[in-house]
Amino acid sequence: MLCKTALSASTLPGLTYSLNPYRGCQHNCAYCYAPNVLRLPREYWGDSVEAKTNIPLVLSKELKTKKPGVIGISTVTDPYQPVEQTYHLTRTCLEHLLHHDFPAHIQTKSALVSRDIDLISQFSDAQVMMSIGTLNDYERRLLEPSTSPIQDRLEVLRKLADAGVKTAVFFGPVYPTITNEEIPSILEKFKDSGASEIWIDRLNLKPGIWENISKKLHEHHEIYQVFSKNIFEKKDYYPQLRQNLHEEGKKRGLKIIDAF
Secondary structure (H helix, E strand, O other), X not given: OOOOOOEEEXXXXXXXXXXXXXXXXXXXXXXXXXXXXXXXXXXXOOOOOXXXXXHHHHHHHHOOOOOOOOEEEOOOOOOXXXXXXXXXXXXXXXXXXXXXOOOEEEEEOOHHHHHHHHHHOOXXXXXXXXXXXXXXXXXXXXXOXXXXXXXXXXXXXXXXXXXXXXXXXXXXXXXXXXXXXXXXHHHHHHHXXXXXXXXXXXXXXXXXXXXXXXXXXXOOHHHHHHHHHHHHHOOOHHHHHHHHXXXXXXHOOOEEEEOO
């Protein structure tokens, strides 16, 4: 797949541009909003990925004329999904960004980002945000089957922090199975992994998402029931969780930020 542009204007908080080296995502997360954004049939999401093979060249040209600003990598696909091991498009784009000293904000669920610590650590302004919605790896495998295990993500965050890279956790979507009693230990895990900033977000049910989650959980009745109850019946579930996150984060010197 060839692209005409590399950088798009971003409306997300703190980002000036978005850079998506791939269209589609192999991680196949049941709750992903990207099919809605890209207007792709959800039943085909995760089956195929288009690599924008010329994006490094297009990016190198655009960076010569673009006004400096923070570039989000990526906003509607994971820049370190498995296909990146073959194409190296994210890495090559990072090389161009580093050459022009553009700030980079990387968001991923993949331990593959550790491959590029050598580059990322050279940026004058870079942040890696690891997306983690649960510490329960069994539930992770049910709803985001092709992503890196949670422990691997935490270990990579620690490596990045030790290399001097600014790190954060995108705690979202917070799985509805998480209890308020678990929040202190979860935040301790994030802090021990080097994150000083935690972005939080609830599970947002854009069209087709709940139906997709239901399909993934149909053989796991207990988990399904908890999801359903805390999303549809217990209206104060997420507000209480949010309040607790802010309170417990403050105790630990963690910056808690409400996403979107």
